[in-house]
Amino acid sequence: MNPSLLYIYIPAHLLPARLPFLLNRKLQPEVACQEVLLDSLDFNQLGDCAAQLQEKGLSTTLHAPFSNFNPGSNKRRIRNISLKTADQSLQLAEKLRARRIVFHPGLAFGNDENKLDLWLKNSLKFWPEFLARAAEIDCTICIENIYETTPEVFTRLFSMIDSPHLGHVFDIGHWNIFAAGKLIHWLNETAPYLKHIHLHDNHGERDEHLAVGQGNVPFSTLFEWLKTTEIPPTITLENHNLTEIELSLEALQKYFPVT
Numbered sequence: 461m462n463p464s465l466l467y468i469y470i471p472a473h474l475l476p477a478r479l480p481f482l483l484n485r486k487l488q489p490e491v492a493c494q495e496v497l498l499d500s501l502d503f504n505q506l507g508d509c510a511a512q513l514q515e516k517g518l519s520t521t522l523h524a525p526f527s528n529f530n531p532g533s534n535k536r537r538i539r540n541i542s543l544k545t546a547d548q549s550l551q552l553a554e555k556l557r558a559r560r561i562v563f564h565p566g567l568a569f570g571n572d573e574n575k576l577d578l579w580l581k582n583s584l585k586f587w588p589e590f591l592a593r594a595a596e597i598d599c600t601i602c603i604e605n606i607y608e609t610t611p612e613v614f615t616r617l618f619s620m621i622d623s624p625h626l627g628h629v630f631d632i633g634h635w636n637i638f639a640a641g642k643l644i645h646w647l648n649e650t651a652p653y654l655k656h657i658h659l660h661d662n663h664g665e666r667d668e669h670l671a672v673g674q675g676n677v678p679f680s681t682l683f684e685w686l687k688t689t690e691i692p693p694t695i696t697l698e699n700h701n702l703t704e705i706e707l708s709l710e711a712l713q714k715y716f717p718v719t
Contacts, residue, residue, distance in 0.1 A: 464488075467521050467696040468705050471495050472506065479509050481702075483516055490521040490696040491556060498525060498548040507555035514557060521656070521696060522558040524549040530566025531586035532579030539582075542566070546590050554597045560656050560694060561594070562602050562629050565614075569607040569638075576613050583617055587626065594625040602629035602656045609640040611649045618653040627655030633698070636664050636677045643678055647685050654689075657682075658698040659708065669700050671707035673714075683715040 470478050470489035473496045482489055491506065510520050528541045546563070553561050567579055587601070594601050603614060603626075614628055628650045635646060647654070661675035662668040672679060686692060697708045 462692075464517075464519070465692060465694045467694065469523075469696060469698045469700060472501055475506055475509050479512060482513065482518070486516065486518065488513070488518045488520060490523055490562070490698070491552075491558070492523040493525045493549070493552075494523065494527075498545070498552065501552070503552055503555045506552065510556040510558075520556045520558045521560040521562065521694065522549065522553045522556055523562040524564075526564035526566070529564060530579075531563070532566060532581075532583040534578060534582060538566075539586075542586070546586075550590060550593045550597070550599075553594075553599050557597075558599055560600050560602050560629070562604055562656065562658075564606055565603050565608070567607060567613070580613060580616055580620075584620060587621060591621070591623050591625050595623075600625050600627055600655050602627050604629040604631050604634075604658065605639075606631070606634050607638050609638060611646050615649055615653065626653075628653045629656035629658060630654060630693075631658040631660075631698070632677055632679070632682060633658065633660040633662050633667060633669065636662055636675075637667060643681050644685065647682070651689070654693050657693050657695045659695055660698045669698060669704070671699055671704040672697070672711040674707070679715070 467488045467490040469492055472491045472493045475489060475491055513520060525545055528538055529545050530538050531542050533539050533542065549561055591601060605611065605614065618626060618628065630650060635643065639646060659672055661670040661672055661677045663675045668675065697705050699705045699708055
C-alpha cells in the first residue's frame, strides 16, 4: 500500500503534542474533532502543524464534529448548527490543507423511507455551497455510513449531486454492526463514489474501535476487493489510542506493506 494513502486517528486538540511522533514515524493524521468544540481550537496552530507535516511530504484529513450535525434536518435549530459546523470545518480544512473532510450523515437509527426521502431532499439543498468551497481548496467532502443498513441513500445523494468533490467514506466497523447485506454488495454499489475508508474492528455488536484483526470484521474480503480498484481510496486507521494503532499497522502487513 502506498503510505501516502494511509492516515491515523489523532484528536484535534492533541495534534500539536503528537506532531513529533507523526514526523518521526512519517505518519499522516486524520484530525478528529469529535471530542472538542471547533470554537475552542486554535486554527492557526493546527495550520502550523500541517505546514510542518507538508514539509516532510505528509498530508492531513479532517473529521468534522457530528454532535447535532444533520444536513438533512427539517428543524431550523439543527440546520443552523449544521451550517455553522460545515462552515467552520471548511475553514479548518483550508488551514490544514486537508485532502478529505469526513462528515456524518446525521441520520438516526431506523429511519423509514419517508424520513430518508426528506433527508435526501434537504441534503441536496445543503451541500452545493460547501462543495463549491471544497473545490476552491482542492478538498473532497466525504459522507460516512453510521446506522444505515444499505448504501442506497448515499448513492442517490452522490449521483444526484454528481460532484468530484463529494464522495463516500466507508466505515467497515459501522457496516459490521448495522448493515444488512454482504460487504461486496456495499463496496460494488458505492465504488464510483468511494473516496475514503475507516478501518477498525469489532465483534458486530457495538462500536469497539478495536485494532484490525481483533474482532470479526472481514478485512480479507475488503483488501481483496481493493486490489481491483483503479483509483484506490485513502484509508484511516480509526483506533482511538496509539497502542491500538500500532497493532493495526502490524496487522496490515499481512495484507500489504504499509511502511
